Amino acid sequence: MTVQNVVWPLALLGIVAVALVFIFVISQARQPATEQETARSTHTAHVIQAWFFGLLVLGFVVGTWLTLRHFPIPLQRGAPLAADVEMDVEGFMWGWTIPDTPIQVGQTVAFRVTSKDVNHDFAIYGPDGNLVAQTQAMPRVLNKLLVTFQQPGEYTVQCLEYCGVGHGFMRTKLTVSKHATGTAPGGTTLGKGGH
């Protein structure tokens, strides 16, 4: 299950919860309170506010730590700087020019990404539908993206930067094959790689 599939029901639940709080508050509205009641409820409100903001700050601190402590992620930390394969990628309205170089599991590919016209975003989704890596494709700029392919299958390249009416169709496939027999360690291809 992708993260998005978890997040949107949670967001929906959150919206419903906020709506229920509003409905509750409106349903509790009645005649103006006496001075004593007002003083008491003001004090209570201050205490609740202090706790609420305290917990909110604590939540942000803990949430930030939980989500950022993985960085730099092991793939980036341990990735070899030398690539097994180099591929020149060019985005254009609306498609991708990518060489037909065979890729095998375990190989590190250096994508040298640029654009022919406007800004695009070169994003690679794995066979499971999860985002593997992405970088901007910009005219007159060369961005290098190192990706070590961990699983075989069909990867989808999709533009992630809105670039006009054809943006949604700006996708193509990358096939990553299993280790072919007769492949030397380090990824030197002896066979055709079952493309």
Ligand SMILES: [Cu+2]
């Ligand atoms: Cu686009």
